[in-house]
Amino acid sequence: MQNETTKIAILVAIATLVFLLMPVFLILYIRSYTRHKKNHFLEKQNMQQKFESEMLQTRVEVQDQTMQSIATELHDNVGQLLSLTTLTLNSINLNDGEKAKKKIDNSLALVNKSIKELRELAKLLHGEQLVENGIGHAIDQEINWLNKAGSYELKINNQLIDLQITSPNKDLIILRLLQEIINNIIKHAQATDIQIDSHLANNILHLRVAENGIGFNPEEIKSKKSGMGLNSIYKRIEMINGKLILNSTPGEGTSISIEVPYP
Incomplete structure (x- = not known):
């Protein structure tokens, strides 16, 4: 008990x-x-x-x-x-x-x-308005200014001109990325030919810029994420959940491809 x-x-x-x-x-x-x-x-x-x-x-x-x-x-x-x-x-x-x-x-x-x-x-x-008219028109405007320089043989395939959808924030960043890439080519590449391709596929915007300049070692750039303004480019790509593909060989030029979920 x-x-x-x-x-x-x-x-x-x-x-x-x-x-x-x-x-x-x-x-x-x-x-x-x-x-x-x-x-x-x-x-x-x-x-x-x-x-x-x-x-x-x-x-x-x-x-x-x-x-x-x-x-x-x-x-x-x-x-x-x-x-x-x-x-x-x-x-x-x-x-x-x-x-x-x-x-x-x-x-x-x-x-x-x-x-x-x-x-x-x-x-x-009216740069802001240009972006509001679509990323295709913004890219076209940058190409026109590059063409006026008369220093490069250009090959252009811009399939975004008639794009009906827009994403103002992404468009502004993509435009700035293109400007930075073009500036790098003008300042460092010593190129004579530039190819610019852009299109939209499966809700991914593709932008590729290639040139035949002096090139460089991409592994060093990727590890440091610095030099030639690439640090800023990488940072902005991350902001819009994009991906950057960099290919370069010393003496054989450089190509930069950008892939961004869109819109």
Whole structure:
């Protein structure tokens, strides 16, 4: 009988202990869950802030690149056209009517060409709108400016011109990636031929830029993720869950392929 009483007392003690400890465990669990949820929220908030900061930086860099293109175009193209117009007009001899008419006609043609170039510059000033018109048009605009340099043999296959879907944030980053790649080619590659291909397949946007320049050792670049602006390129690719494929051989040129889930 005493054994039964002892067992009952032990069971009651255990049940009481469990009953008392359950709220403690429950409180600890709630605190842990709340802390985890708060940390998760802060982490998401920090990620969003970093993304917005990076997007702002990308916009600034795109605008800066735009301003550089405009400055170069004004100096090298429009400025020369207007200077040539001035020289032509100053050389007109009104006593020779036939030659004067030809020079006036030539001057008018130069002025019309200058106006056309200025209209193109006005479009470039609205870089954000260009992206809103689609990544295909943005790529086409960059190709046009590269073509005006006259330094490269270009082979272009841009299948994104008529793309009906857009993703403004991704489009802006993809445009900036293309600008960085082109800048690297101009500064470092010593290339004469450039090939640019872009298309959309199975909800993946593909952009490939290849050139026949001096090339480099890609393993060193991949391990360091630095040099030639590639650190920035890798970082932005990760932002939009993309993938970069880099192939290069010293003396045989370089190709960079970008694959981005789209839209």
